[in-house]
Amino acid sequence: MSKQLERWGFVLLATLVALIFTSFVLVLAGASPVAAYWYILKGSLGSWTKISDVMVAWVPLLLATAGLLVTFAAGQWNIGVEGQIVLGAIFTTWVMRSLQHTNTPAAIVLILAFIAGAFGGAIWSAFAGILKVYGGVNEIFGGLGLDFVAVALILWLIFGPWKRPGIGSMSGTEPFPHRLWLPTIHGTRLSLWALAIGLVSIGVVYFLLTGTYFGLKLKAVGRNPKAAYLMGIPTTKYLMGAFIISGIFAGLAGAVQVTAVYHRLIPAISSGYGWLGLMVSMLINFQAAWAAPVTFFFAALNIGSIQLPIMLKLDSSLSGVLQGALVLSFLLLEGARRRWVKRREEAKNE
């Protein structure tokens, strides 16, 4: 039997395990698993509008994952990605608000807004990097702390300086004028520009990590910083570089959310895409080649599960259960597979 076939067998098995687990949860909740999966499928791929909605969710998830793959290559757990998305959104909103009532052409405003978003994500990520590289603060703690600060910042802006005329509310800031909305395909919420940014980004990251000296050195730093330093690689620069690049992509995700999806700043602007990106990265074993299809699948689950409260009176967080179950069963079965392969090879030699 070919090894390829065996690998796919395991993928199938892991998916099955996750489905069985989720079905069990559904039965406990008193719902029919078959119906739930059917509605998720129909709600995500049932029509062109639905597919375009999936793509709308796909883009920020793809961007967050692209960024995370860079920090993972450098051996860093960039938990601060959520905060970086938020800061990207804040910086984007700031540029949009400053320029929305001027005569600046919409294209220029949007370009500046995206640059600002990337910049915002990058500096927030750089903070985590500085804490780690120069302060010795584990990036997980630093990033988590910065996530909380980012949430506090966005709430303060929405209910304070940037509140709607009258009273601030959870529905966010005043929407931007229509001319500053990133153009979408007619009749859908999908912007081809945003889609292009997402796809180009993952392509860039794939190329960076697999084809360039930069990516190779980043991997060396991630796996053995001491040896990398002795080989002449400036390790602190590369670590900082990884954080900044990762932050740029997270910031772009925030910019997309503001300019193409919500057209304003809302408290939940990151929509948890950062956390989801971390899950995807683990699921694909940090291989950039798999990022696009798997993020698409996760986005489809998110969109499809919106049907659940409507049709089955279930909470839409069920998609999260399925996603989490998938990641865990993959990790579990991958560990089991390695042991199995090892044992089989030993047995073969006897």
Added chain:
Amino acid sequence: MKIELRNIHKFFGPVHANNNITLSIPSGSIQGLLGENGAGKSTLMKILSGYLRPDRGEILLDGKPLVLNSPADAIRAGIGMLHQDPLDFPPMKVLDNFMMGYPRGLGLPKREAREALLSLAEQFGFSLDPDAYVDTLTIGERQQLEILRLLWLGAKILIFDEPTTGISAQQKEKLFAALRRLASEGKTIIFVTHKLEEVEVLCDRVAVLRAGKLVGEAYPPYNLDDLVRMMFGKVISKGKRIEIPLGKPVLQVKDLAVEDYRLRIEGVNLEVREGEVIGLAGMEGSGQRHLLRACAGLIRPVGGEIWVDGENMTGKTYHSFLRKGVAYLPADRMKEGLVPGLTLSEHFALAQEQTGFVIDRAAVLKRTEEHIKRFNIRGRPDSTVESLSGGNQQRALLALLRPNLRLILMEHPTRGLDMESAIWVWNTLKERCRQRTAIFFMSSDLEEILHYSDRILVFFGGRVSEPLDARTTTVEQLGQLIGGRGFESQPEAAREVAK
């Protein structure tokens, strides 16, 4: 207790690491196990200590068959192993380490353990502070701790895997005395080594492994030539000294002082010339490593100057030294030298002068294949470095060194290598000397230092001797200096400018 190993087989993938080994060891004896790297010694001992399971064959203890599923099983059966690298817990205290693996109950018998530790230590003449942290101990002391721990756990068979690597001459004496004593008390000692002289002074009997097979056994008085023939299949010697004419100065060290929290070396003056080899001798932790690291820019000196090729490099970073053609080869290959998870060709891509942004895979592959062939590395371009054996990792590290270096600084260049590999390593290094590279290395192998150096510096407790001419120095003289004799009479010697 009497141990019998019967027809032991062990495979690792295609490698037949132990091939039908049958050996019986009587109690109360010191059994040597001799063989070059990769002969299968460690594998056999890991099987006996429950760390690995044999693919075939059986172990008998006092005639009864024994099945070991884990090291804990082995300990219960009275078999304890000291691994090549101490498997202890450096951030914890000596006493805590001592109690590690204590099998009974939930509560820790602290007082009982402390008393046991102190009395055992006294019996063997070890001085171990129960409240010291293990990371402040030398390798030798950590070994002593491990011996006591295993004895306390009731080990009656003790396996030592290359225990003299990285410990000082005095610690070695103490270790050997302890081993003799344990044997006289009826314990069985298995002593794994690739050093003939250790077999000669210590072992009551010796078994020789080669390429996974037991090729012979011998008893004292040993015929060393026979042992070498058994180990390698042929007689080898280090060969004649290689003399290389020296060129202009590469490295100048002027009144250098380096310190850390426990040691200060000062007043080091030295000039190293093209093609010259300087050996640093001394007990582990006497300051050799500090001097080497300072000369690479890895530690900042607290006084004095370092010049490379006529440029003052004092206080510059390692990367500036690297640009001047100074390279550093650490002793711990997997921790500091190579990147686990990356392949050989990825290492060669990293090591070469970077041209452009995108990796030219075909060119890198070609280079890698060339180096694999030239440096006789047993591995493929897509082998990850951790899958290589220690000797091949060292070959890879040497192959990764850039061409046209000015100065190579090395910690233990041949540590853990068998004689043939070591000779090969030095031939490559001498080849570099011919191309006017200077070499500065530390080693605990005195023969190596005497045979390959032009001049020798001896370190003792942070003091540095006058450079000695390697041609006229004997092992005995060197040994005395390392032990501190001769330093009192010439305290200012190190300050003299050596030419």
